[in-house]
Amino acid sequence: MKATKRKRANLHNKTIDTVEFRVASDPKLLKIIRAGITHLCELIGFTPQQSQQTTLAVDEACSNIIKYAYGGATDKPIIVTARLIQNGIEIILRDFGKKAVPAEIKSRDLDDLRPGGLGVHLIRSTMDVVSYDTSRKRGNELRLAKFSAAPAAAANSDQTPVVPASS
Amino acid sequence: MKATKRKRANLHNKTIDTVEFRVASDPKLLKIIRAGITHLCELIGFTPQQSQQTTLAVDEACSNIIKYAYGGATDKPIIVTARLIQNGIEIILRDFGKKAVPAEIKSRDLDDLRPGGLGVHLIRSTMDVVSYDTSRKRGNELRLAKFSAAPAAAANSDQTPVVPASS
Amino acid sequence: MLDIVTRQKDQAVIVAISGDVDLYSSPEVRKVLIGLTGRKAPLIVVDLRAVSYMDSSGIATLVEGLQQMSKYGGELRLFGLGAAVREVFELSRLDKVFQIYDSEAAALPDNQAAETP
Amino acid sequence: MLDIVTRQKDQAVIVAISGDVDLYSSPEVRKVLIGLTGRKAPLIVVDLRAVSYMDSSGIATLVEGLQQMSKYGGELRLFGLGAAVREVFELSRLDKVFQIYDSEAAALPDNQAAETP
Numbered sequence: 113m114k115a116t117k118r119k120r121a122n123l124h125n126k127t128i129d130t131v132e133f134r135v136a137s138d139p140k141l142l143k144i145i146r147a148g149i150t151h152l153c154e155l156i157g158f159t160p161q162q163s164q165q166t167t168l169a170v171d172e173a174c175s176n177i178i179k180y181a182y183g184g185a186t187d188k189p190i191i192v193t194a195r196l197i198q199n200g201i202e203i204i205l206r207d208f209g210k211k212a213v214p215a216e217i218k219s220r221d222l223d224d225l226r227p228g229g230l231g232v233h234l235i236r237s238t239m240d241v242v243s244y245d246t247s248r249k250r251g252n253e254l255r256l257a258k259f260s261a262a263p264a265a266a267a268n269s270d271q272t273p274v275v276p277a278s279s
Numbered sequence: 280m281k282a283t284k285r286k287r288a289n290l291h292n293k294t295i296d297t298v299e300f301r302v303a304s305d306p307k308l309l310k311i312i313r314a315g316i317t318h319l320c321e322l323i324g325f326t327p328q329q330s331q332q333t334t335l336a337v338d339e340a341c342s343n344i345i346k347y348a349y350g351g352a353t354d355k356p357i358i359v360t361a362r363l364i365q366n367g368i369e370i371i372l373r374d375f376g377k378k379a380v381p382a383e384i385k386s387r388d389l390d391d392l393r394p395g396g397l398g399v400h401l402i403r404s405t406m407d408v409v410s411y412d413t414s415r416k417r418g419n420e421l422r423l424a425k426f427s428a429a430p431a432a433a434a435n436s437d438q439t440p441v442v443p444a445s446s
Numbered sequence: 447m448l449d450i451v452t453r454q455k456d457q458a459v460i461v462a463i464s465g466d467v468d469l470y471s472s473p474e475v476r477k478v479l480i481g482l483t484g485r486k487a488p489l490i491v492v493d494l495r496a497v498s499y500m501d502s503s504g505i506a507t508l509v510e511g512l513q514q515m516s517k518y519g520g521e522l523r524l525f526g527l528g529a530a531v532r533e534v535f536e537l538s539r540l541d542k543v544f545q546i547y548d549s550e551a552a553a554l555p556d557n558q559a560a561e562t563p
Numbered sequence: 564m565l566d567i568v569t570r571q572k573d574q575a576v577i578v579a580i581s582g583d584v585d586l587y588s589s590p591e592v593r594k595v596l597i598g599l600t601g602r603k604a605p606l607i608v609v610d611l612r613a614v615s616y617m618d619s620s621g622i623a624t625l626v627e628g629l630q631q632m633s634k635y636g637g638e639l640r641l642f643g644l645g646a647a648v649r650e651v652f653e654l655s656r657l658d659k660v661f662q663i664y665d666s667e668a669a670a671l672p673d674n675q676a677a678e679t680p
């Protein structure tokens with residue numbers, strides 16, 4: 113409760129350092145989240161592979177919220193908050209649906225070939241931090257983070273345009 | 280105050296029908312908003328031109344918030360809320376910065392050629408509704424809307440894949 | 447958003463997909479594959495050149511197609527995987543389970559025969 | 564994000580821009596144009612083929628370049644405007660103020676001479 117209050121005051125009065133997407137739990141909106149996450153990853157200098165992996169993990173996590181927390185309902189809130197951290201990106205996914213049973217959050221054995229059962233595996237194999245929190249009063253919170261090997265490049269454009277000496 | 284409360288309750292408990300972007304007033308984040316708005320316009324069946332015009336207007340409006348409401352500060356909140364309406368899209372832009380002087384919100388005379396002074400003109404010439412509200416307790420709210428000529432196509436995919444009769 | 451074009455080419459049915467294959471669009475891919483496996487198409491070649499994004503729901507759809515086809519001895523082949531799509535297959539350890547080719551020519555049986563006369 | 568390549572071609576300097584030109588990136592375009600007009604480049608040809616988005620800040624930057632050049636009798640030409648970029652010029656009623664060409668060849672003076680010998 114206190115955390116929520118502090119956050120709102122922060123939002124209206126002071127500075128913000130996050131990008132937040134609040135969307136309905138509708139599969140057709142996943143592309144919006146993906147586009148935003150990909151752009152943020154590019155801004156911090158992630159390689160294309162790092163960007164793709166991060167985007168994949170967030171998309172899989174949102175898909176699972178839609179499928180499991182909301183049982184396929186398309187009009188429930190999903191809040192995706194991304195923060196550019198020291199050498200990477202942190203992404204919090206918040207839902208207000210059915211609580212996950214932590215022990216059940218796991219993909220199938222990869223050798224047991226069948227459709228499905230890969231999302232959690234993809235999230236865990238692409239992100240450096242994957243932390244499910246079902247202790248909130250309502251719903252679930254998933255924290256993901258990915259770090260670049262080297263500290264991420266500063267988010268400023270310092271491309272030096274090539275200007276030849278001209279007559 | 281009441282409106283805010285109602286909105287929050289709505290968000291956590293019930294259904295949502297909007298897509299909300301909460302970003303810092305940093306020009307490098309404009310691309311995220313553009314990508315999201317473009318995708319929403321495509322979802323409701325806007326033509327490429329209608330999508331581009333809507334995206335342009337939202338980008339110009341955000342740029343003006345950064346420049347005028349926040350005087351160039353890059354860490355202040357901008358909230359862009361898009362709602363898919365009956366036959367188009369409605370977009371609310373909210374800032375918590377310096378209040379605009381309504382009489383001053385206008386572009387230069389188009390014949391008076393000089394750099395700048397075109398953003399408001401582009402917003403007004405591309406959108407069907409442009410409504411600045413500076414009466415909020417803090418900051419400004421800009422409401423934009425654009426309608427498709429015909430009622431927008433349902434946001435469902437009903438492309439019929441072409442499957443030939445096969446042997 | 448997603449565009450699927452299916453055409454017959456000799457013994458093969460080529461399914462060309464354009465766009466992102468995700469939780470929203472993979473049911474459309476599934477419909478097409480189910481239609482084809484339902485009438486026991488002997489060879490389905492999926493053209494993924496224009497797919498810039500695929501998630502686990504797309505993979506699941508292809509795994510389902512593969513399993514349906516193996517029941518009647520049909521073959522599912524893929525080609526044109528971009529880096530992002532290929533990686534999802536690799537992360538899922540399915541890059542060795544699917545028959546993945548570099549080009550349509552390589553994926554079609556006629557050309558294979560031509561290459562090894 | 565934004566990529567700018569500037570090269571000399573006979574009398575012209577060709578500035579090829581790739582990416583979105585908006586409030587974030589237009590200062591980079593401005594730097595290049597200011598550099599060129601500062602040393603009175605007689606002909607600047609801006610290649611916009613790879614610009615998929617331009618807003619009023621990009622337009623403002625080009626208007627500034629145009630005005631700088633007119634002071635010393637230089638010429639600014641544009642080519643390769645996509646539909647979205649062209650529309651921003653039209654909405655701003657600048658499509659008649661700028662010299663806009665369809666291709667690099669058409670924008671370069673040599674070829675113009677060749678076309679009207």
Ligand SMILES: Nc1ncnc2c1ncn2[C@@H]1O[C@H](COP(=O)(O)OP(=O)(O)O)[C@@H](O)[C@H]1O
Pocket residue numbers: 176177179180181211212213216217218219220227228229230231232233
């Ligand atoms: N957000 C979530 N909430 C509740 N359960 C989840 C969530 N994400 C994953 N799970 C559980 O983990 C299992 C594996 O998920 P996943 O690997 O994504 O494959 P699939 O969704 O195809 O089953 C799911 O079947 C589900 O039981």
Ligand SMILES: Nc1ncnc2c1ncn2[C@@H]1O[C@H](COP(=O)(O)OP(=O)(O)O)[C@@H](O)[C@H]1O
Pocket residue numbers: 343344346347348378379380383384385386387394395396397398399400
């Ligand atoms: N969000 C805003 N808040 C306050 N003033 C604004 C806002 N948007 C526009 N204006 C005013 O309208 C004028 C015209 O804006 P615009 O057409 O975008 O061109 P420019 O920003 O280049 O001056 C600005 O100079 C400013 O005075």
